[in-house]
Amino acid sequence: MELIITEKDNAARRIAEILSEGSAEAERRNGVNVYRWGDKRVVGLSGHVVGVDFPPEYNDWRDVQPVELIDADITKSPTKENIVQTLRELSRRADEAVIATDYDREGELIGKEAYEIIDDETDVPIKRVRFSSITEREVRDAFANPDDLDFDLAAAGEARQVIDLIWGAALTRFLSLSARQLGDDFISVGRVQSPTLKLIVDREREIEAFDPEDYWELFADLLKDGDGFEAQYFYDDDGSEAERVWDEEAANEAFERLQEASAATVTQVRRRTRTDNPPDPFNTTAFISAAGSLGYSAQRAMSIAEELYTAGYMTYPRTDNTVYPDDLDPEELLDAFTGTTFDEEAASLLEQDDIEPTEGDDETTDHPPIHPTGELPNRSELDEDEWEIFELVVRRFFATVAEPATWEHLRVVAEANDCQLKANGKRLVEPGYHDVYPYSSASENHVPDVEEGEDLVIDDVELEAKQTQPPRRYGQSRLIEKMESLGLGTKATRHNTIEKLYDRGYIEQDPPRPTTLAKAVVEAAEEFADLIVSEEMTAELEEDMAAIASGEATLDDVTDESREMLEKVFDALHESREEVGDHLQESLKADRTLGPCPECGEDLLIRKSRHGSHFVGCDGFPDCRYTLPLPSKGEPTVIDEKCEEHDLKHVKLLAGRDTFTHGCPQCRADEADESEDEVIGDCPECGEEDGGELAIKQLRSGSRLVGCTRYPDCEYSLPLPRRGDIEIEDERCAEHDLPELTVHNGDEPWELGCPICNYEEYQARQSVDDLVDLDGLGERTAEKLADVEVETLQDLQRVDADEVATDVQGVSADQIREWQAQLGAEAAD
DNA sequence: GCAAGGTC
Numbered sequence: 001m002e003l004i005i006t007e008k009d010n011a012a013r014r015i016a017e018i019l020s021e022g023s024a025e026a027e028r029r030n031g032v033n034v035y036r037w038g039d040k041r042v043v044g045l046s047g048h049v050v051g052v053d054f055p056p057e058y059n060d061w062r063d064v065q066p067v068e069l070i071d072a073d074i075t076k077s078p079t080k081e082n083i084v085q086t087l088r089e090l091s092r093r094a095d096e097a098v099i100a101t102d103y104d105r106e107g108e109l110i111g112k113e114a115y116e117i118i119d120d121e122t123d124v125p126i127k128r129v130r131f132s133s134i135t136e137r138e139v140r141d142a143f144a145n146p147d148d149l150d151f152d153l154a155a156a157g158e159a160r161q162v163i164d165l166i167w168g169a170a171l172t173r174f175l176s177l178s179a180r181q182l183g184d185d186f187i188s189v190g191r192v193q194s195p196t197l198k199l200i201v202d203r204e205r206e207i208e209a210f211d212p213e214d215y216w217e218l219f220a221d222l223l224k225d226g227d228g229f230e231a232q233y234f235y236d237d238d239g240s241e242a243e244r245v246w247d248e249e250a251a252n253e254a255f256e257r258l259q260e261a262s263a264a265t266v267t268q269v270r271r272r273t274r275t276d277n278p279p280d281p282f283n284t285t286a287f288i289s290a291a292g293s294l295g296y297s298a299q300r301a302m303s304i305a306e307e308l309y310t311a312g313y314m315t316y317p318r319t320d321n322t323v324y325p326d327d328l329d330p331e332e333l334l335d336a337f338t339g340t341t342f343d344e345e346a347a348s349l350l351e352q353d354d355i356e357p358t359e360g361d362d363e364t365t366d367h368p369p370i371h372p373t374g375e376l377p378n379r380s381e382l383d384e385d386e387w388e389i390f391e392l393v394v395r396r397f398f399a400t401v402a403e404p405a406t407w408e409h410l411r412v413v414a415e416a417n418d419c420q421l422k423a424n425g426k427r428l429v430e431p432g433y434h435d436v437y438p439y440s441s442a443s444e445n446h447v448p449d450v451e452e453g454e455d456l457v458i459d460d461v462e463l464e465a466k467q468t469q470p471p472r473r474y475g476q477s478r479l480i481e482k483m484e485s486l487g488l489g490t491k492a493t494r495h496n497t498i499e500k501l502y503d504r505g506y507i508e509q510d511p512p513r514p515t516t517l518a519k520a521v522v523e524a525a526e527e528f529a530d531l532i533v534s535e536e537m538t539a540e541l542e543e544d545m546a547a548i549a550s551g552e553a554t555l556d557d558v559t560d561e562s563r564e565m566l567e568k569v570f571d572a573l574h575e576s577r578e579e580v581g582d583h584l585q586e587s588l589k590a591d592r593t594l595g596p597c598p599e600c601g602e603d604l605l606i607r608k609s610r611h612g613s614h615f616v617g618c619d620g621f622p623d624c625r626y627t628l629p630l631p632s633k634g635e636p637t638v639i640d641e642k643c644e645e646h647d648l649k650h651v652k653l654l655a656g657r658d659t660f661t662h663g664c665p666q667c668r669a670d671e672a673d674e675s676e677d678e679v680i681g682d683c684p685e686c687g688e689e690d691g692g693e694l695a696i697k698q699l700r701s702g703s704r705l706v707g708c709t710r711y712p713d714c715e716y717s718l719p720l721p722r723r724g725d726i727e728i729e730d731e732r733c734a735e736h737d738l739p740e741l742t743v744h745n746g747d748e749p750w751e752l753g754c755p756i757c758n759y760e761e762y763q764a765r766q767s768v769d770d771l772v773d774l775d776g777l778g779e780r781t782a783e784k785l786a787d788v789e790v791e792t793l794q795d796l797q798r799v800d801a802d803e804v805a806t807d808v809q810g811v812s813a814d815q816i817r818e819w820q821a822q823l824g825a826e827a828a829d
Numbered sequence: 830g831c832a833a834g835g836t837c
Contacts (some may be wrong), residue, residue, distance in 0.1 A: 047835025053830090061830075069831085081834095106835060115831085160833075168832030176831080182833060190832045305837075493834060816833090 003557040004042040005114045007101040012044030030082040049412040051079040066173040067570045091121040103130045103365040109157030132365040133325045155555040156545035178581030191488045198533040201522040209735040210470035213245040215387040216251035226446040231421035255463040263455040268413035276405040278433035280360035281369030283490040292477035298495035304389045312636035319367040322360020336374030345436045371397045398436035405432030473511040486535040520587035595648040628665040629701035668702040683708040685716040690766045716756045
């Protein structure tokens with residue numbers, strides 16, 4: 001039997017399809033797809049299936065000195081047991097194995113991981129095939145000319161693993177221990193995350209240090225035969241054109257001269273035609289950036305792309321490549337769009353004389369640039385966001401095969417009372433690719449045809465006082481572009497790194513700004529471990545890896561040298577351990593500080609109770625026991641806005657898409673204390689027996705609810721929205737005998753209706769959402785399941801799989817068992 | 830529980 005191993009299931013399926021000419025069949029083994037035909041088997045891994053770590057005796061952070069990690073053994077162990085198990089089983093029956101992982105460094109290492117697992121079971125020959133894209137020709141070619149695994153290249157990847165682990169773990173533990181942060185809130189550093197964080201911190205430092213400067217700009221509205229346009233004053237500044245006037249007196253003088261002038265004489269007219277080339281094919285970074293300008297975070301864009309890829313609508317979203325492979329036939333792909341929503345665009349592109357796609361500078365071997373596969377989803381299959389991203393990818397492909405646009409630029413210079421004025425007109429002559437790619441700006445600026453010597457009427461003159469602006473914060477996509485240019489991270493990890501910085505409490509909001517903790521971490525690293533916050537570390541590692549790959553150095557040469565450097569870092573760190581720890585702790589406190597306690601004047605802080613919930617408490621505890629409650633939902637963070645009345649900073653609750661601002665916790669508590677409960681009916685739980693009534697209540701934590709007046713003896717409650725005025729209507733719900741409620745918040749009033757009915761509907765919706773989170777369970781399947789009263793995760797878990805499979809069309813018992821296994825696994829976690 | 834890199 002010949003065993004073929006790929007990096008992922010998707011690649012396994014496609015290679016099996018090509019080599020078997022479509023006859024391959026899939027079977028499940030330990031939850032892993034194995035594609036089979038004749039005596040061939042293809043199995044896809046899931047990236048790395050083994051990981052590096054320290055032996056278990058190093059697990060306890062308090063028992064081990066971080067410095068000991070430098071010389072600790074490093075072990076490799078399976079991280080995907082079921083896949084490793086499947087690979088072992090198949091190996092025993094194989095008499096030949098072929099590694100067909102991705103054609104890049106990490107792919108070679110993943111291939112070596114598979115190699116060692118196979119080699120452990122059998123002595124059969126193990127070959128390696130390499131192809132730049134999974135197409136019939138390339139794959140057949142590669143399999144006809146198998147090669148050997150490149151152990152040097154794999155060793156280069158291993159050096160990275162070792163160095164990242166040692167530096168990351170040792171320094172993370174050191175900082176966390178020194179600041180006594182051992183729980184979930186440990187303080188992490190790493191080769192990629194820390195230089196990325198430093199980029200953000202450095203930019204914030206520039207902003208904080210920025211000293212704005214005053215300047216003035218002057219504008220004049222000019223008229224030609226009633227046709228108006230704006231021109232800007234400029235002057236000659238040592239041979240170059242300048243618009244900003246730095247001296248107020250000079251600005252006023254120019255303003256007066258322009259006001260006195262009745263006309264401006266055209267002294268120069270220059271016309272230029274400019275070609276505006278269509279964009280290059282999408283790599284991951286360019287895709288994230290384009291999605292970013294549509295309002296998607298990097299993380300969100302990638303997760304949608306992931307789904308579209310798995311569903312078969314677009315190619316692999318993680319790629320550095322910006323050159324389409326030879327075998328991508330643009331005409332054929334355009335053809336796939338005729339007769340679809342994109343019919344018009346496809347037809348017009350097909351009409352072009354020749355169709356030659358654009359090319360970027362980066363050509364890599366692992367995957368093609370991101371493009372649509374030609375398979376089209378039904379509009380209803382995708383939600384709005386997914387469709388928008390899909391359309392972006394389709395239109396980007398269109399743009400890369402479209403004609404350039406041409407612009408006509410018209411520059412006019414006029415003189416008035418010794419003042420120079422200029423206007424730059426821009427007109428789109430040939431829209432070219434803009435017709436199919438409406439995302440990039442194609443805005444025109446109208447300047448009429450004028451001739452030299454012509455007099456123009458000056459209609460209005462304006463003097464604008466301005467100030468220089470600090471540099472702008474990096475947005476997520478700018479940051480990813482910057483990381484790419486510095487070689488930080490990879491196409492598959494950059495967006496995760498940014499997400500990690502949010503999770504670690506290092507950055508907040510979007511565009512991200514650093515917390516006080518982040519500044520302290522970067523400062524500490526700059527002082528004692530400069531390499532870990534510098535992009536140099538990656539650059540040097542890249543060089544070392546290249547040396548290993550070419551055989552000029554060995555894995556041990558490189559890792560030993562790195563260990564020595566880290567030893568030196570620790571020598572310096574140990575001496576300053578307390579100083580570093582104190583500074584980190586102060587910063588952590590600063591990030592949680594709201595302002596003065598009204599009872600004792602010490603700081604009020606966001607604190608965590610023993611049960612894990614957050615509240616506002618006084619730093620003077622236990623002498624001062626003043627507290628304020630916080631909403632139970634989300635992760636509280638302190639924001640810049642401040643309550644003038646209580647001198648307390650506002651609190652915001654981070655909960656992904658449900659993020660909301662709580663404001664001043666003292667104000668919220670005061671409002672609740674002042675508000676009266678409003679009775680709306682009888683409590684369904686204890687009304688008959690004990691006379692409990694339902695009332696609309698405002699809690700000190702800022703939330704509102706409909707709850708029983710006998711609380712805490714009766715805990716019956718229904719949730720209400722946090723914001724808006726609640727109006728109690730005259731109509732009553734026939735079923736529950738409660739009034740209908742309307743919430744007034746902004747423009748459209750929300751008719752919430754009977755609070756019990758509303759809550760029941762909400763719960764039903766929630767359970768559908770939960771179900772849809774399972775792999776391969778779409779909204780439609782969820783609806784079908786709901787028809788047979790499988791509405792919640794709990795329902796799904798206890799049903800008889802065979803029974804449901806017979807009742808629900810299109811869902812197999814195996815599939816249901818898999819979902820149940822998935823739920824079991826989650827519960828076990 | 831630490832990193833970064835794969836992938837879902």
